Amino acid sequence: MKITRVRTRVFEWKGHTVPAQPHFCSNAMDELWDKSDSMGTFRFHGWTTVEVETDTGIVGLGNVALAPRIAKAIIDQYLAPLVVGQDPFDYEYLWQRMYRSTHAWGRKGIGMAAISGVDIAIWDVMGKAVGKPVFKLLGGRTKEKIPCYASKLYRTDLKSMQEEAQSYLDQGFKAMKMRFGYGPKDGPTGMRENLNSVAAVREVIGEDIDLMLECYMGWNLEYTKRMLPRLERFQPRWLEEPVLADDIDGYAELNQLTSIPISGGEHEFTSYGFRQLLEKRAVSVIQYDTNRVGGITAAHKINAIAESFSVPVIPHAGQMHNYHLTMSTLASPMSEFFPVHDVEIGNELFYYLFEGDPEPVNGFLDLDDDTPGLGLTLNERYFDQFHIIE
């Protein structure tokens, strides 16, 4: 079997978008003095699709969710020539080929995200070729179903947040993630606002529901140290990405300081990056995203390393490429799930572009044992809502 072509397309959303409100989520831009584009971190309104075609007629489907036009250019100019003419079952060799030949500029960030898109499509080809779902090639079914948590609760007025939390309870979710709206620049008032929002959500969900707290790198070390003792009484399941992804020593310091597990990894790459996080005990929960971290080939290795450190893997963003990894390892106890599909920051585009992602029922989702590959197809119904670049 040989790869004959890699087809990439960029899909840029032109449909209705819910405007992001100020303070809806702290983020890495908050430290800057110019607030005119403080929502810039949250504009992910495009996606790259990757179709790996083969001489058998089997086509594998992968995706990249970051900087889509650049991801497309990287795949078209650098990666496609490395895999065309090759056997997709030589996936480790192909991964190393892509990784090593782009090493000078591609190890982290968009270079690795582009490699991820091709790698995911290659695994889809392999699954389809042997007639098995990808998770059956990775370790198989380790759970009857995958527990998943509802992930939204961006900061709005407290009553609306309480109603939103109640709606996730009503749908049967046993865990949910909320976002902080304020950070270091907002002083003691912002600190109080942050604490009030956690108290408001806890009031609705009680003690028996897991609550996760997301900072999206919008805090700093000093601010986080001041917040941690104030947050402990809410018993969060984890505090997510309090500081910039590059401040690994900062994560390690925080993680030793508190009973609250510190999570991260959504902006980390490859098994090398995660080995470092784990060896430094910098995170207590790992949150790679398969379509950034180096694809299924890299994520599978990270699962094994995480297992040996007894650190759980709960990938960023749910979505099919992550569900297959979660299903196939005991190291991954749960998945994230974005419960509202109106397009706001852009994570939601996935549900317009692809068909086949499972919907949770009572807080659990499942994968089909008999659907070959990843089980996703392009959803042409919404193509007219995108500007498509071939």
Ligand SMILES: O=C(O)C(=O)C[C@@H](O)CO
């Ligand atoms: O879901 C997450 O963990 C994210 O970080 C999503 C991001 O868009 C911030 O809310």
Ligand SMILES: [Mg+2]
């Ligand atoms: Mg996150």
